[in-house]
Amino acid sequence: MTLCLYESHPLTSHPNSHLFTSVGVHRAAHLSGLTMEDYPILGIRSMEDRTRLFNLVQMLKTIDLETNAKQDIMEELSINNSHARFSTRFALSRRPKPRPATAASRKFSDQPVGRKDTKEVSRKEMSTNIASEHTAKATPVYESKTAAGYNYGLPLSSPLAPNKKQPGAQRISVCVRKRPLTCTERRAGEADVVTALSGECVIVHESKEAVDLTEYILQHRFYFDQVFGEESSNEEVYRRTAYPLVQHMLNGGKATCFAYGQTGAGKTHTMLGSSPGRPGLYALAVRDIFAHLSTTHTRSPLLVYVSFFEIYCGQLYDLLDHRKRLFAREDGQKVVHIAGLRDVRVDSVSSLLEVISQGTEERTQGMSGVNPLSSRSHALLQIQLRRLNQQIAGRMWFVDLAGSERASDTKEPDRQSRMEGAEINQSLLALKECIRSLDQEQSHTPFRQSKLTQVLKDSFVGDSMTCMIANISPGHLATEHTLNTLRYADRVKELRGQGGLRGGRRGKTIPSPKRNLSNSNSSSGANSSTATRGKSPPKKPKLGRQREVFGPSTPTSRVATGGSILCSTPKNSRWGEETSAKGGKEIGLEQITPIRGMLGTAEKGEKREKACGRVAADEQLHLWEAQRESVFYRRETANQPSTLHGVREGERRSIERRIQVESSRDTYSEAERQRERDLQKVDGRDKDRERHLRQYHQQLQQFMPSSASSAFSSSNQASLS
Numbered sequence: 037m038t039l040c041l042y043e044s045h046p047l048t049s050h051p052n053s054h055l056f057t058s059v060g061v062h063r064a065a066h067l068s069g070l071t072m073e074d075y076p077i078l079g080i081r082s083m084e085d086r087t088r089l090f091n092l093v094q095m096l097k098t099i100d101l102e103t104n105a106k107q108d109i110m111e112e113l114s115i116n117n118s119h120a121r122f123s124t125r126f127a128l129s130r131r132p133k134p135r136p137a138t139a140a141s142r143k144f145s146d147q148p149v150g151r152k153d154t155k156e157v158s159r160k161e162m163s164t165n166i167a168s169e170h171t172a173k174a175t176p177v178y179e180s181k182t183a184a185g186y187n188y189g190l191p192l193s194s195p196l197a198p199n200k201k202q203p204g205a206q207r208i209s210v211c212v213r214k215r216p217l218t219c220t221e222r223r224a225g226e227a228d229v230v231t232a233l234s235g236e237c238v239i240v241h242e243s244k245e246a247v248d249l250t251e252y253i254l255q256h257r258f259y260f261d262q263v264f265g266e267e268s269s270n271e272e273v274y275r276r277t278a279y280p281l282v283q284h285m286l287n288g289g290k291a292t293c294f295a296y297g298q299t300g301a302g303k304t305h306t307m308l309g310s311s312p313g314r315p316g317l318y319a320l321a322v323r324d325i326f327a328h329l330s331t332t333h334t335r336s337p338l339l340v341y342v343s344f345f346e347i348y349c350g351q352l353y354d355l356l357d358h359r360k361r362l363f364a365r366e367d368g369q370k371v372v373h374i375a376g377l378r379d380v381r382v383d384s385v386s387s388l389l390e391v392i393s394q395g396t397e398e399r400t401q402g403m404s405g406v407n408p409l410s411s412r413s414h415a416l417l418q419i420q421l422r423r424l425n426q427q428i429a430g431r432m433w434f435v436d437l438a439g440s441e442r443a444s445d446t447k448e449p450d451r452q453s454r455m456e457g458a459e460i461n462q463s464l465l466a467l468k469e470c471i472r473s474l475d476q477e478q479s480h481t482p483f484r485q486s487k488l489t490q491v492l493k494d495s496f497v498g499d500s501m502t503c504m505i506a507n508i509s510p511g512h513l514a515t516e517h518t519l520n521t522l523r524y525a526d527r528v529k530e531l532r533g534q535g536g537l538r539g540g541r542r543g544k545t546i547p548s549p550k551r552n553l554s555n556s557n558s559s560s561g562a563n564s565s566t567a568t569r570g571k572s573p574p575k576k577p578k579l580g581r582q583r584e585v586f587g588p589s590t591p592t593s594r595v596a597t598g599g600s601i602l603c604s605t606p607k608n609s610r611w612g613e614e615t616s617a618k619g620g621k622e623i624g625l626e627q628i629t630p631i632r633g634m635l636g637t638a639e640k641g642e643k644r645e646k647a648c649g650r651v652a653a654d655e656q657l658h659l660w661e662a663q664r665e666s667v668f669y670r671r672e673t674a675n676q677p678s679t680l681h682g683v684r685e686g687e688r689r690s691i692e693r694r695i696q697v698e699s700s701r702d703t704y705s706e707a708e709r710q711r712e713r714d715l716q717k718v719d720g721r722d723k724d725r726e727r728h729l730r731q732y733h734q735q736l737q738q739f740m741p742s743s744a745s746s747a748f749s750s751s752n753q754a755s756l757s
């Protein structure tokens with residue numbers, strides 16, 4: 037309301053109104069058009085006044101933008117509302133009962149906020165907005181929705197946009213074309229969820245449901261070099277996408293134009309056209325080529341050759357030669373040739389269309405179950421300019437890429453379909469990487485990752501120009517595919533023009549989790565050059581390996597003397613070494629050695645002591661476990677009416693534990709007895725020896741003279757004692 041009053045307020049009553057009208061300001065709302073050059077004309081000179089006016093103008097600009105954005109949304113909603121079926125089926129059926137309006141459309145601002153920024157509006161603020169919307173226009177279509185959204189990239193018109201190259205001077209341009217809803221989609225009641233804005237922005241309104249079952253619209257904004265709405269003709273698309281490439285080719289360069297998108301999104305319509313009266317990019321390009329050649333190359337004529345082939349599941353088939361199998365081979369100079377490819381000379385647009393229609397017929401033999409018109413292959417049309425001596429004087433590729441949807445979307449996800457899908461996905465990923473590496477002027481182009489990029493290798497090196505047209509369907513059922521297409525295109529263009537800033541700006545951007553996910557999906561190559569991507573994340577320790585290193589995690593390795601919990605073996609230690617070196621400290625660690633084995637080898641007293649210590653620890657452990665078992669068992673039996681099976685199982689385990697404890701005790705007493713036996717044996721052996729010595733001494737005395745015998749006897753007595 038305040039805004040309305042403010043907007044309608046005339047300035048004519050102001051004493052200095054003539055100054056305002058002289059700079060085109062008739063109403064307060066016009067103040068937003070003021071620039072700083074107008075300030076002196078208005079008599080504003082002091083810095084304080086200038087600052088105040090500047091702030092006012094900025095505030096008005098923000099209000100204007102918000103109003104425009106709201107109008108866009110309301111227009112969009114009005115369009116949706118006009119689709120009666122959708123309104124009833126989609127909007128109402130998804131809402132079980134009418135709820136009061138609680139949220140409004142997103143608060144827009146075209147101020148660049150960084151890549152993929154999420155904007156959320158508080159519920160209170162949104163409620164206020166929707167209330168004013170309702171009073172103003174009374175077109176509530178989605179009554180219950182919150183608003184939030186994503187921005188993908190910066191508007192190219194923004195002063196902060198990374199790439200401010202002039203259109204046409206760019207080596208890579210990425211455009212989006214939205215097709216209208218088809219009759220079938222309209223009949224099915226599909227809603228148009230895509231808004232093409234201002235020539236370079238496209239918004240996808242994704243219908244979502246919150247955990248509290250609240251309906252809301254999530255808006256995704258994407259910025260590209262060009263955005264074509266449903267009203268755009270092939271001619272217009274051609275002028276702003278392929279035409280600069282054709283000019284580049286006519287100047288002897290190489291150019292490639294890709295049509296990318298979901299099956300049925302309009303790739304073939306864009307490339308081939310819908311009828312002879314509405315030609316596509318192929319025909320329009322050739323028309324311009326002939327027009328150019330007829331005026332400029334009259335003395336040394338250039339010839340136009342076309343070849344047309346497809347790549348299906350990594351194999352090449354010639355569409356102008358009954359789908360003959362072709363092979364791409366690299367020669368000694370690392371130039372890729374397609375062996376056996378047939379090229380046909382054309383001398384007019386009609387002859388080109390004739391050739392292409394022949395090839396298209398061949399191509400449609402490889403249909404899939406997604407859509408009767410779809411194809412799961414990439415179609416590549418090559419137009420070459422050759423001199424009379426067959427030297428190439430320019431080359432252009434038109435690539436109608438296979439549908440970007442996943443193989444799982446096919447009606448029959450059999451093995452063949454899955455392989456097709458995997459192949460397509462791989463080639464599209466490789467294509468993205470190659471285009472990015474072309475733009476970043478990297479020394480390495482990963483063109484060998486797929487047959488498509490291998491064949492197009494020439495297009496990714498040198499002075500090539502590339503244009504990608506991402507075709508999108510507007511229907512709400514295709515929202516996910518549309519978003520995938522736009523995200524792919526966004527990834528292709530996102531680092532464009534930052535060849536010199538590799539790892540700079542991007543590296544400073546706060547990465548979002550989604551971006552990271554998609555980064556992780558990216559293969560090496562181009563990605564690895566950026567600062568953020570070049571660093572591989574710290575490797576997570578593998579649990580399995582840890583176990584292997586740290587030994588078994590059985591209770592016997594955790595509990596030590598005194599009942600304290602011990603860690604497993606420290607890193608870099610080996611079993612046995614630590615145990616013998618540090619004695620009783622590592623009691624818990626030593627338990628991996630079988631107890632009986634240690635007792636069996638107990639020859640030294642020290643080891644025997646250790647063994648006894650271990651046995652004591654083990655016994656303590658078993659006792660503790662037995663106690664625990666019995667406590668658990670008692671609890672189980674007290675708290676729950678256990679089943680007979682459960683009781684028996686508990687009893688069995690408890691008995692097993694007791695047996696273990698008993699056996700440990702037995703082992704301990706057995707060890708003691710063994711030790712005593714050993715000692716007794718030693719004592720016995722000593723006594724025998726003494727007895728033998730005495731006998732020997734007595735016998736010797738009988739044969740020796742008395743003097744010698746007395747001396748020997750005294751020394752022997754000493755030794756025996």
Ligand SMILES: Nc1ncnc2c1ncn2[C@@H]1O[C@H](COP(=O)(O)OP(=O)(O)OP(=O)(O)O)[C@@H](O)[C@H]1O
Nearest residue numbers: 215216298299300301302303304305409410411439
């Ligand atoms: N810009 C457009 N204006 C009007 N109709 C269009 C437009 N784009 C596409 N269509 C129509 O949409 C339908 C599907 O288009 P198209 O066959 O070109 O899709 P596609 O992406 O090439 O699919 P596939 O991958 O199966 O070849 C066709 O009937 C076509 O006429």
